[in-house]
């Protein structure tokens with residue numbers, strides 16, 4: 180089967196905190212993520228977000244060596260970016276989604292001037308892409324709020340953080356406008372309601388009750404919605420030829436069976452975990468179903484007078500999302516399903532990765548159709564891929580047939596969605612190269628088509644090796660055959 184869209188963008192995505200390393204080099208300060216320790220997991224499928232206490236983070240500042248903190252080292256992209264981008268090009272990628280570390284540009288969050296050395300690094304990376312004719316999508320905040328903003332201002336709970344973010348965005352627009360094609364202010368903006376630490380820079384241990392936590396997470400999220408809208412407003416002035424999008428973690432859910440009580444549960448679940456976020460950024464207003472939910476749960480959000488107008492005026496140009504899996508919803512399963520907003524329940528028709536992420540290519544076609552029907556805005560798949568425990572074989576490669584199958588099955592469903600009439604213009608796999616995992620801090624949860632020789636404690640040579648999927652992707656880029 181031939182992929183039908185000629186001008187489709189194909190590439191890979193990474194995040195600064197998972198690849199760069201050099202956490203304290205050239206003026207960079209620590210981010211919250213770089214203070215999360217690596218602790219081996221026994222039960223991978225049941226251990227997604229570990230709650231960490233603030234005292235752990237303070238201990239992390241003291242730990243200068245940092246070997247238990249893999250995100251401080253990443254995969255040394257800071258020093259090896261040329262080699263990596265050359266490999267991306269060799270694979271055939273024509274788009275690269277990367278993120279910029281706020282803490283490299285404004286190490287204290289509120290510095291008067293940006294850090295020149297940080298700007299230079301990104302200038303070099305972007306130049307490298309430009310020379311190689313690779314389009315660039317930049318995420319401005321990929322979970323990595325500078326720790327100084329957490330300490331001084333209380334992260335995204337404080338509206339002052341909106342101003343700091345806007346200043347950071349203005350610097351990026353001024354410096355990099357002609358080198359970036361697409362901008363995403365936030366990675367997975369719905370993370371705010373899943374993990375206040377990762378999403379908002381606010382420690383989970385701050386909250387005493389569920390209501391306190393919920394109110395705070397929706398408040399922080401609201402502040403991010405406003406920040407995103409203001410960044411789009413500014414970006415359109417400073418970079419008129421660029422496009423501005425949102426990024427939502429999309430877990431598509433199905434009712435476990437045709438019992439209407441499960442169907443309605445699934446509907447409200449999707450409203451709370453998916454539609455709400457897209458609705459605000461693409462339609463420009465809070466939907467009634469969420470206002471009803473806030474009222475019933477006694478969740479109060481402080482809004483300023485102009486907020487409604489700011490949201491309404493500055494909707495996104497395109498919608499991007501991450502898609503790894505789907506899940507089921509059923510009230511019968513009670514707390515187990517209802518309590519876990521991330522994964523939901525098992526689907527007897529699907530296989531899952533070792534981390535319990537259920538593989539569902541057809542779900543991607545469904546998702547693309549749903550999003551297109553609902554918003555009629557161009558779509559971009561910003562992340563999709565499979566994490567696996569892998570080792571190099573005697574030939575210094577990995578025979579990752581499962582990844583080839585995962586990718587090709589998803590590509591086929593994108594093709595089907597295009598035939599359905601969906602306007603989807605690009606795809607960036609997570610990831611072209613092995614990186615440190617966002618949720619578990621494991622290096623051994625590998626997604627790349629390029630193997631990186633580091634273990635969970637950053638032992639290894641750091642050398643790069645092409646997996647079988649690298650050749651498969653390269654071949655696909657030449658003939659577009661699936």
Ligand code: BGP
Pocket residue numbers: 194197366367428501562566609615616617618619624
């Ligand atoms: C998304 C994040 C990425 C990434 C990916 C895979 O939520 O945007 O940063 O890491 O998921 O998740 P993990 O690394 O936890 O397996």
